[in-house]
Amino acid sequence: MITQSPSEFLEAYVALAPHPAAAATARAAFLVAPAEFALAAESARDNRYMDTSLAVDPLKALAQHGALAQALRADCPIITFPGDPATPDAIFPNNVFATAPGRLIIGRMRHAVRQREAERTDIRAFFGDLLGYDEIDLSACTDLVAELTGSLIIDRVRGVGYCGLSERCDMAGARAMHQAFGLRLTFCFELADSEYHTNVVLALLASRAAIIAVDGFRDPAVAAAIAQAYGNRAIWLTPAQKRAFAANAISLSDRSVWMSVGAAAALTTEQRETLADYDFAIGAVELDEIEKAGGSLRCCVGEIY
Structure with a gap:
């Protein structure tokens, strides 16, 4: 089922029993290292978190990325693919x-500078030839835009997707991802005009709590419905906390939430205590150089299910 109605979503959600064998978090993750790190002006056209006037330090970005990989290994195996100077x-x-059990999904990116990434044969071969995953390739579909887990936040335990519609994902893309990930329910909604990806306004933590920036949604009722689905176990962010990438977080184990140092510093003491009450410890990694490219920690992490 795919719906754009908060009430229909909640009615369908409560009727869904969790998958008994589904894992709430990934069994491993992969990263792509920066190579001659630079900012793409094309991506900045609809990513308001980017500032192409800023100078970037490629070596600092590489060092921060390496520290990220090392930190995340505390929760699961991490594979880092080399970067490509052609896509800096x-x-x-x-x-x-992105992956679902036994499947590699390749997205359809909006911008040509990002579309080139989908052509990487080594990542395709890793999942297809080595792991034996079936490949679902949306990258050649010219009639849709589907930027995978940037646009689609997934509750893996229940098979529920939260898909923010923007320049980076349209309804055709949402339908294609619903099928590709094998979801049972997808809740589609429009993001605020200033937003490009859902994962900067919403994070699901091990399928049992949420981090939500309500100003990132065109309709506040959508954010309220998502929080209600999780028993109102939600951390509500201010616009400033959202801009610090506090929603661009990920859980790679049942008891941790990872975000950048800047994002963690933006949280209040009460928010930190609430996360602790939800049984989540905060892990933080310095990513200020990488964040100049308009994304943060969660954006760097490809999950392997």
């Missing part, structure tokens, strides 16, 4: 490559 800002692989 291609450090956010979750928009292009």
